[in-house]
Amino acid sequence: MEWDPIEHPLKWAGRYPYTQLGKSLFRELEIGIEEIFGGEGSAIVEAAKQEVISLIDKEVPPPETNEYISLAKFYVAAMITMALGNSFLISRFVEREASRSARYLSKADVDEITFLSKDLGLNVAYEDGRFKIHFIDFLRYVGGLSHIHWKLYYFPLYRGYVYLEKRWLIRILKEAIKESIEEIVYGIEAIPEEVAKIADEIRIKYGDSLPKKREYADRVGRVAPEHFPPCMKHLYMNIGKGLPHPGRFTIVAFLSSLGYTVEEILDLFRVTPDFNEKITRYQIEHILGLRGGKTRYSTPSCRKIKSFGFCFPDQICKKYRVKHPFQYLKGVMKKDAGE
């Protein structure tokens, strides 16, 4: 096949960068931050930056022909998007990458589709001119699709396998792809200084064009605390009582991603019982990547927050299967828009 992952792994990874193969190749190639942000990598950085800007502009950039750049660009663009901390933009990033893959898949042959399915952990095969997917995998992803058209009884189902046409399978694969990309984006915990700088540049230049819903914003245009996810609301309300270290870390990273400045966050911490301005400022600046290793920390994912012990999921968390606090903000807005 044309896109043989064994014969042309880089070609494959450039096309499907979020796959296990894409991830491991990205690691193996040891494309480190130095390479990317050094002279040689400027094309990658530029491509990633343009990718993110085009998400804001809602314009589709021409496909990347260099597979090496295509692979690395995905990971850098994911970091920039996460550093911008805008849930709508993250969704656009996820949706665009998944749609791009779906377009490739619509022209792909059986081997390419089955290999990708397997890489995504799905039990898919081709039999007698039709694709089949195990019904458990089918059920796992149809929840995100239009319920009334995807009822199990509308499809042929034999001995645990749902038989379906290629276009229907691709629709399911797209959901699985979105989940894989979300895991990568929301799993980014540290933002390198260079990426944070690019994000800041974009924020300054395109801040007004970043997607948002104004009715949820406080007077300076940020999401108001009453719309925070329950974990963040809990931390925000308890700042005055003193928070354990992971709690401080989480709320600082979250507030910063919403656009709170160091001074504003510092002011919130003034009410803590053991407040020491110097230490608190140092800690905040460290989390924001302004000190020490110059790495900016992003808001932890729900899995991490759960392990810290302050996950209190509410109906929105459950309904939208929230995996990251940013997704919650989007969920709140959807709910109020009556979607």
Place this chain on the structure above:
Amino acid sequence: MLESDKEYILELYRAYYDSHYKTILDATPKYESREWAFLTFDNTMIRHRKISQPAEMLEYLLEPPKGIYYSLSIYEDPTAEMQDKGRITTDLVFDLDADHILGVRARKVFRCRECDYIGPDETCPRCDLDAKPIFVIDDYTIEDVINELHRLVKRIENYFDVRRESIRLFFSGLRGFHLHIEEKPYIDLDDVGRIEIKDFLTLEGIDFSKVRAVDAAAVSIVWEELGRLASKANLTDTSPPILKDILNVDSKETLYQTLKKLDPNSSQHVLKVIKQVCGIHVDPAVVTDLSRLIRAPFSLHGKSSLQKAPLSLEDLDRGGGYVVAKSMVFIGRVEVSVKYMPSLTWGGVEYPEIIDGKAVLPESLAIYLVNTGLASGLKPILG
């Protein structure tokens, strides 16, 4: 209930649980990671308990409970509040209950709302008022649920590839059966997936115009059930023509084309008949609710005193009487004053109708009658 009857039953339950608490835990996979609940005879539910070792179970059995339940889910912390338990996996359990099955045989007894009449008449002979029906379960009821259970096993085997050796089957202790599946990938299903499985079995929400192919499951199911549909639909001259067309098809292709014509608005009645007859009416909440509790294996049903007994699929072929007999743990005989008992079969033995009289009955049947309000005054037979 008379205080003396309550004492009599409590003593039997106490003796049973003293010797069976380990059996209950042995029959519960990963019992230490499940939530346990105990229903007292005062109808108080004690929930969110964890049993780490058999000795801890005894604490909850000092006063014997009316019901013992465990969570279908396995949790990181079974004692925490619901949202903080940390669900890991959830057994997939199908509950087939006589209440949900069309045309199940059950004896009906009527209780007057005004006086103390209990008997076979729908209208109270003393007050001339409509009396309230009470359904009395017997071997025939269970026999009918067994037929339904065979359909369920066949369907989950053919469509969901559930292997027979993966099924743990239990008599629920009174009205039906619990079919447990406790292995991957089924236990990883989330609630959305479980709702789909429930809808697949009950045919809830079906609109045949949306069926995707001639061999779609919806068409295959109706095709397999055409004989049953013909016998249960009671065709008459006034039956909708499309129902006649469906019953007269000669190929799956024709069936597919005919079913596609069923309009969800104008053919509501026909759709309802198809759903009722071709669907399998498992209790929806047991399939879909991830925080559901279920009666523990080998524990006793609060009303019948019958055990939630494990059964093999082959046991089912031996009939309802065998199932009831196998679940009886109190096999002694007891004297009881019966207000009214319809003729019934219990554990393979036929009992004639009793109207206002003393009778010597097997303990399990007598306890069931006492709990249903049809009898009172349990008295051990001396000597």
